[in-house]
Amino acid sequence: MANGSPTAPGISFPRQTFAKLTPGPFLHAHLKQQEPIRASGRSPEDFRKPNINTGSLTHSNGSAVVRVGDTAIVCGVRAEILLASDIPHPPRDDLHEDDLVEDLGLLVPNLELSTGCSPAHLPGSAPGTLAQSLSYRILSLINASNLVRPSDLAVLYTEPQTEDDTPAEEASKVTKAYWTLYIDILCIALDGNPFDAAWAAVIAALQNTLLPKAWWDPDREAVLCSPLAADARQLQLNDVPIASTFAVFSTASPLKRRNEFDSWILADPDSFEEDLCKESLTIVVASKKASCGGILRLEKTGGSVIGKVSMQQCVRMAEDRWSEWKAVMGG
Structure with missing residues (x-):
């Protein structure tokens, strides 16, 4: 200054502080650059790298630990016998085989969010509906994708021929029980x-x-299981459908006209981005031999930014994501 007095120090905050104080403008400032970049350093089209570790839970029939960024999920599969005689309402004769798993409830998922998995799930926090919603979506997708053939879950018994049977007649096979797979899913870390x-x-x-x-065993009238690991068989899946979710960040407001706002489609949103996005799209891609060109399901909520062109772009990214997951899963 002219009178020689010291200059007042400038006021600055760390970027984390700006993100907490003004999260919307903070994300917008990143995306409106000549080459849009997200606050996490990813481009709008970038997914987080997936990591998978299987067989970690030795007490389960099958297990997997999946980590995508800072979101980590543990899944265990427990197989139990369901006797055909214990089914209260036997399947209808006209029921298609692909609907048998759903009709009998042979695949039963349940998802839980562990305490402390995110700031919204700390001790003492009120229970939310997220876990229930995710469990329902997973069950719905299991039934729609026909992952497992009912015949692979059936325990068959070949009835012995009687004296009245002719030699040319084939021995009849009767389903005495089914394997029911209880799928327990625990989210141990949640970042979107x-x-x-x-x-x-x-x-x-x-x-x-x-x-x-x-x-x-007809003498004991019970199902017996071999304790030998060498006798066990691998469960075969009909397909490997993969889900890819996109979120839309938009600067639209009630005061702006339809074409006066900016918007970006963000692949695999994290929790910071989810809180700022009102529109989302989930695309489930199966193998190329599936119907509808490999697209098994589309789920869209909120907003109207995603149109025909944007949808095609998301489908292409979801197909690339399917190839990435398939390579990681080794199938």
């Missing part, structure tokens, strides 16, 4: 997009599942 990671953990755990050799 739990559905994609939880679904990948379910697929990886089912791929890792071993079913003991089981047979019907």
Whole structure:
């Protein structure tokens, strides 16, 4: 200054402070650059790298630990016998085989969010509906994707021929029981997009599942299982569908006209981005031999930014993500 007095120090805050004080403008400042970049350092099209470890839970028939960024999921599969005689309402004769798993409830998922998995799930926090919603979505997708053939879960018994049977007649096979797979999913760390990671953990755990050799003993009228690991068989999946979620960050407001706002589609959003996005899209991609060109399911909520062109772009990114997950799962 002219009078020689010291200059007042400037006021500055760390970027984490700006992100907490003004999260929307903070993210917008990153994305509106000539080459958009997210606050995490990823470009809008970048997914987080997936990591999978299978077989960690030795007490389960199959298990997987999946980590995507800072979101971590543990999944265990427990197989139990369901006797056909204990089914209160036997399947209808006209029921298609692909609907039998759903009709009998042979795959039963349950997702829980561990205490401390995120700032919203600290001790004493009120229970939310997220875990229930994720469990329902996973169950719905399991039933829609026909992951497992009912015949692979059936315990068959070949009835002995009687004196009245002619030699040319084939011995009849009767389903005495089914394997019921209880799929327990635990989110131990949550940093956005739990559905994609939880679904990948379910697929990886089912791929890792071993079913003991089981047979019907007519003398004991019970199902017996071999304790030998060498007799167990690998559960075979019909396909490996993968979910990819996208979120839309938009500067739209009630005071702006339809074409006067900016928007960006963010692949695999983290928790910071999820809190700022009102529109989301989940695309489930199966193998190329599936119907609809490999697209198994589309789920969209909120907003109207994603149109035909944006949808096609998301589908292409989801197909690339499917190839990435398939390579990590080793299938």
